[in-house]
Amino acid sequence: MAAAATGKMFKSRIEIDPRYGRSLVTTDAVNKGEVVVDELPFAMGPKSGGIVCLGCYMPLAFGKDGDSLDRCDTCDWPLCSACLDTPVHEGECKIFAEANVRFAGNVGEDGICAQLDCITPLRVLLAKEANPERWEKEVAPMEYHDKERRANADIWHADLVNIAQYLRGPCKLAERFSEELIMQVVGILEVNAFEGRTLQGHSFRALYPITGILSHNCVPNTMRSIYPSEDYRIRLRAMVDLEPGQQLQHSYSYTLNGTAQRQEHLKAGKYFTCDCKRCKDPTELGTNFSTFKCSKCEDGWLLCRDPLDTNTEWKCTLCEFKTSNAAVQKALSVIQAEVADVQAMPMSGERLQETETLLKKYRVVLHPLHNIQISLKQNLIEMYGRVQGYEMVELPDVLLERKEEICRQVLRVLNVFEPGLSRTKATILYELHVPIVLLAKSGFIAGVLGGDKLKEKLEEAIAVLKECVDTLQHEDQQSHEGVLGLVAKQAMEQLMQSVEGLEGV
Numbered sequence: 017m018a019a020a021a022t023g024k025m026f027k028s029r030i031e032i033d034p035r036y037g038r039s040l041v042t043t044d045a046v047n048k049g050e051v052v053v054d055e056l057p058f059a060m061g062p063k064s065g066g067i068v069c070l071g072c073y074m075p076l077a078f079g080k081d082g083d084s085l086d087r088c089d090t091c092d093w094p095l096c097s098a099c100l101d102t103p104v105h106e107g108e109c110k111i112f113a114e115a116n117v118r119f120a121g122n123v124g125e126d127g128i129c130a131q132l133d134c135i136t137p138l139r140v141l142l143a144k145e146a147n148p149e150r151w152e153k154e155v156a157p158m159e160y161h162d163k164e165r166r167a168n169a170d171i172w173h174a175d176l177v178n179i180a181q182y183l184r185g186p187c188k189l190a191e192r193f194s195e196e197l198i199m200q201v202v203g204i205l206e207v208n209a210f211e212g213r214t215l216q217g218h219s220f221r222a223l224y225p226i227t228g229i230l231s232h233n234c235v236p237n238t239m240r241s242i243y244p245s246e247d248y249r250i251r252l253r254a255m256v257d258l259e260p261g262q263q264l265q266h267s268y269s270y271t272l273n274g275t276a277q278r279q280e281h282l283k284a285g286k287y288f289t290c291d292c293k294r295c296k297d298p299t300e301l302g303t304n305f306s307t308f309k310c311s312k313c314e315d316g317w318l319l320c321r322d323p324l325d326t327n328t329e330w331k332c333t334l335c336e337f338k339t340s341n342a343a344v345q346k347a348l349s350v351i352q353a354e355v356a357d358v359q360a361m362p363m364s365g366e367r368l369q370e371t372e373t374l375l376k377k378y379r380v381v382l383h384p385l386h387n388i389q390i391s392l393k394q395n396l397i398e399m400y401g402r403v404q405g406y407e408m409v410e411l412p413d414v415l416l417e418r419k420e421e422i423c424r425q426v427l428r429v430l431n432v433f434e435p436g437l438s439r440t441k442a443t444i445l446y447e448l449h450v451p452i453v454l455l456a457k458s459g460f461i462a463g464v465l466g467g468d469k470l471k472e473k474l475e476e477a478i479a480v481l482k483e484c485v486d487t488l489q490h491e492d493q494q495s496h497e498g499v500l501g502l503v504a505k506q507a508m509e510q511l512m513q514s515v516e517g518l519e520g521v
């Protein structure tokens with residue numbers, strides 16, 4: 017799907033900086049929740065992965081016969097029956113049919129179907145032909161780190177063969193697109209594309225040229241929402257109030273990863289070292305998100321001296337104990353492997369128990385707000401109240417208290433890393449309101465809480481839901497988050513009625 021219209025920027029302009037390249041900067045004060053960018057994608061398509069439908073990105077597989085696969089009647093490439101007439105597939109369909117290139121569907125051991133890697137770059141190239149002005153003005157200036165990508169010889173060579181040479185050779189496009197242009201498009205996608213989800217939850221990647229100008233910060237000040245039911249329009253909003261002259265920033269990395277992991281991801285995929293306040297601070301803004309417990313004394317914490325130096329030393333805050341970064345990273349990878357095994361288990365009571373066991377085991381090694389602990393706690397929040405044996409109606413007060421406690425711990429770090437409007441925070445706030453309400457009600461019934469205290473607790477749950485609704489009201493109403501926002505609003509209104517009913521009791 018290619019859009020001819022250019023996007024809109026509000027209260028902001030492009031600035032060029034020697035460090036960041038182009039960036040967007042506010043021209044006026046912007047209120048929390050205000051839209052600063054609104055645009056349609058230049059092009060979108062599948063991300064690198066297994067075989068998917070080229071219309072809706074639903075995973076597809078060969079049948080037991082090893083042959084049958086949902087395919088396009090015209091070109092033979094993967095397409096589910098619901099997408100047979102989808103316009104997004106028209107461009108490549110014509111090319112594949114005319115060149116008579118068949119879809120072989122080989123999937124590597126890494127689960128990747130390399131033949132599909134050409135689809136999204138090809139859609140960008142076709143959008144360039146369809147909208148040369150938008151390409152020239154918005155897409156051609158996008159950064160693509162040619163030199164750094166060439167230095168990574170294996171990946172460069174794989175892209176060259178699987179995408180550039182495949183399109184120019186078997187697909188017979190050599191006269192339309194040069195090798196250099198195709199590799200530029202591959203780089204533009206790698207450095208700038210966003211991943212999104214369809215209403216059915218299937219992943220895709222899309223190129224939004226104005227939103228792509230934003231620079232990165234590990235504590236972002238804007239939140240992006242993609243609207244599948246509005247032709248995949250993106251809207252970028254201020255997460256917090258912004259002053260004039262402030263750089264608009266979002267996070268290219270997962271904010272709930274620790275500094276070492278974020279740095280690795282930014283370096284490998286975006287080719288820069290982030291030196292934001294959070295990255296430079298060993299305590300990650302006082303959260304202790306990468307902090308270990310000292311193994312030599314009772315109360316000390318182990319912090320690195322310089323998070324941006326891979327040879328940094330780690331030192332105890334109380335005793336003289338020191339160790340190398342290599343030793344810490346080794347310990348971390350052992351823990352991470354154990355965590356990954358548990359996280360690979362299906363959601364169940366057994367996985368819940370294993371998660372609690374891991375948390376207990378690493379309590380003596382990691383800070384309670386260490387990113388690994390927080391990640392396990394996020395898993396628990398999802399499981400308490402949902403998995404068999406731990407359904408909400410069955411949870412005893414002690415487990416409701418546990419759910420409330422871990423929600424509050426995760427919110428403590430999210431309030432620092434994603435201040436203001438944050439979808440992740442909104443989801444946890446929704447989870448938090450349930451134990452607050454159930455504990456208040458059971459306390460009241462047991463006679464432990466009086467009417468005033470019950471009202472106070474219900475008002476707290478209303479405030480929690482209000483913050484959740486204020487964020488999720490901006491999401492596509494048909495998306496998972498949009499629907500959760502509506503459910504939260506109903507729950508909030510019901511609670512408000514309950515509180516009104518308590519007046520004068």
Ligand SMILES: C[S@@+](CC[C@H](N)C(=O)[O-])C[C@H]1O[C@@H](n2cnc3c(N)ncnc32)[C@H](O)[C@@H]1O
Pocket residue numbers: 035036037038039157158159161207208228229230231232233286287288289290291
């Ligand atoms: C998505 S692009 C952003 C727009 C880009 N500056 C341009 O002119 O097209 C990402 C690239 O911008 C630069 N960049 C973004 N945020 C940065 C940061 N916090 N520190 C250093 N460079 C950054 C890096 O070169 C990165 O690969």
